[in-house]
Amino acid sequence: MGLFSNMNKNIASGSGVSYLEISTSKDGAEYTFLLEGRLDTVTSPNLEAKINEVIDDAKKLILDFAKLEFISSAGLRVLLGALQAMEDKGEMVIRNLTQSVREVFDLTGFSNLFNIE
Secondary structure (H helix, E strand, C coil): CCCCHHHHHHHHHCCCCCCEEEEEEEECCEEEEEEEEEECCCCHHHHHHHHHHHCCCCCEEEEEEEEEEEECHHHHHHHHHHHHHHCCCCEEEEECCCHHHHHHHHHHCHHHCCEEC
């Protein structure tokens, strides 16, 4: 069967499945996105689409990662795109980094790019 046969069974049975819930709130031109789950290759297009819906009107974009379990390079790319889009328009803030997500930010240097609260 091979060394990784059990891992494949676990993924197929539901563990490791990508999911991302995005809750959005608005206060004037301030948009807050609460993310729960995994921001990865499968789910990052969902966040990108949500951000693109509001980016023209946003003066402040807040991403709350209190319930974000994982972020991949695809998720980081979406964040970088949002940061660039907000550059001349207003402010982007990332709040409540979980330990695992903070480690990715620290390792990639993203901690120095973003306003993290």
